[in-house]
Amino acid sequence: MLPWKFLAMGRRAPGVGNLPLHLLRIFKMFNLMGKTISIANQKGGVGKTTTAVNLSASLAVAEKKVLLVDFDPQGNATSGVGLVKGGPKETIYDVIIGQRRLHDVICDTEIAFLKAVPATVDLIGAEVELMEADNKESGLKEALRGIVDDFEYILVDCPPSLNLLTVNALTASDSVLIPLQCEYYALEGISEILRTIELIRESLNPNLAIEGILLTMFDPRNNLAHQVVEEAKNHFSDEVFETIIHRNVRLSESPSFGRPVILYDILSKGAVNYMDLAKELIHKNKRP
Numbered sequence: 574m575l576p577w578k579f580l581a582m583g584r585r586a587p588g589v590g591n592l593p594l595h596l597l598r599i600f601k602m603f604n605l606m607g608k609t610i611s612i613a614n615q616k617g618g619v620g621k622t623t624t625a626v627n628l629s630a631s632l633a634v635a636e637k638k639v640l641l642v643d644f645d646p647q648g649n650a651t652s653g654v655g656l657v658k659g660g661p662k663e664t665i666y667d668v669i670i671g672q673r674r675l676h677d678v679i680c681d682t683e684i685a686f687l688k689a690v691p692a693t694v695d696l697i698g699a700e701v702e703l704m705e706a707d708n709k710e711s712g713l714k715e716a717l718r719g720i721v722d723d724f725e726y727i728l729v730d731c732p733p734s735l736n737l738l739t740v741n742a743l744t745a746s747d748s749v750l751i752p753l754q755c756e757y758y759a760l761e762g763i764s765e766i767l768r769t770i771e772l773i774r775e776s777l778n779p780n781l782a783i784e785g786i787l788l789t790m791f792d793p794r795n796n797l798a799h800q801v802v803e804e805a806k807n808h809f810s811d812e813v814f815e816t817i818i819h820r821n822v823r824l825s826e827s828p829s830f831g832r833p834v835i836l837y838d839i840l841s842k843g844a845v846n847y848m849d850l851a852k853e854l855i856h857k858n859k860r861p
């Protein structure tokens with residue numbers, strides 16, 4: 574089913590918590606509240622989870638307090654930060670169905686400043702339950718309400734679909750980071766996620782911004798990859814992050830060790846790229 578079927582058009586969303594929007598903007602401006610960023614693209618395998626895990630870890634080693642929320646039933650971000658799938662008994666599913674508060678399911682990781690909320694395949698069930706609920710688009714937003722002040726960045730790893738889980742993530746977020754794989758059809762798929770963002774802005778979350786488009790899996794030896802970079806920059810100019818994530822074997826190996834690449838091989842191109850991305854993001858969000 575298309576995501577906009579779920580959207581109650583014309584309804585204006587309140588700010589985070591019960592803050593009026595103008596106060597919310599002032600709080601955000603002075604970094605008095607955490608920023609929630611969804612990592613989303615309905616296309617599969619473009620580097621969403623790799624970005625969620627490694628950007629979170631890189632921000633955390635830069636001593637930013639980060640919460641990584643796995644919002645994909647595949648649970649890859651969960652295992653990517655070393656939480657064994659099925660290990661933590663309580664997950665984001667229990668929060669969405671109202672059995673637990675988010676606070677109760679936050680787990681520590683190897684990096685002190687990085688906490689994570691795990692997901693398992695159960696989350697598919699939460700989607701079904703959300704459909705019946707009054708707050709079907711805002712379950713995650715309500716869950717995050719109590720903890721936004723405890724973190725500087727909250728990163729949400731979305732599933733490869735524009736389903737109700739993704740609608741929840743976008744409704745709960747201040748911005749969206751869109752990974753775009755440097756390959757032939759990459760730009761074609763992006764219009765779908767941009768249209769969804771527009772619909773969410775019109776109805777559920779008028780403040781939803783685009784944090785940036787991130788070019789991933791760039792292979793400098795491949796001419797096509799250079800063309801994709803050029804086209805993305807022509808189309809989206811400032812919205813494209815300057816940092817480009819190269820294709821790097823260490824990035825694909827590190828999840829099997831349950832570690833972000835920075836703990837697996839700090840000197841690898843992948844680790845350096847994601848540290849650069851963290852720096853760029855921090856700089857972008859600094860206020861004069």
Ligand SMILES: Nc1ncnc2c1ncn2[C@@H]1O[C@H](COP(=O)(O)OP(=O)(O)OP(=O)(O)O)[C@@H](O)[C@H]1O
Nearest residue numbers: 617618619620621622623733790819820821824825
């Ligand atoms: N920069 C990179 N270099 C090499 N391999 C990468 C890179 N980024 C991601 N990969 C690998 O590509 C595959 C897909 O990446 P990832 O899981 O991050 O994508 P995804 O968008 O989250 O996928 P899904 O849509 O299934 O959730 C994984 O095997 C990952 O290890």
Ligand SMILES: [Mg+2]
Nearest residue numbers: 621622645649
């Ligand atoms: Mg993923």
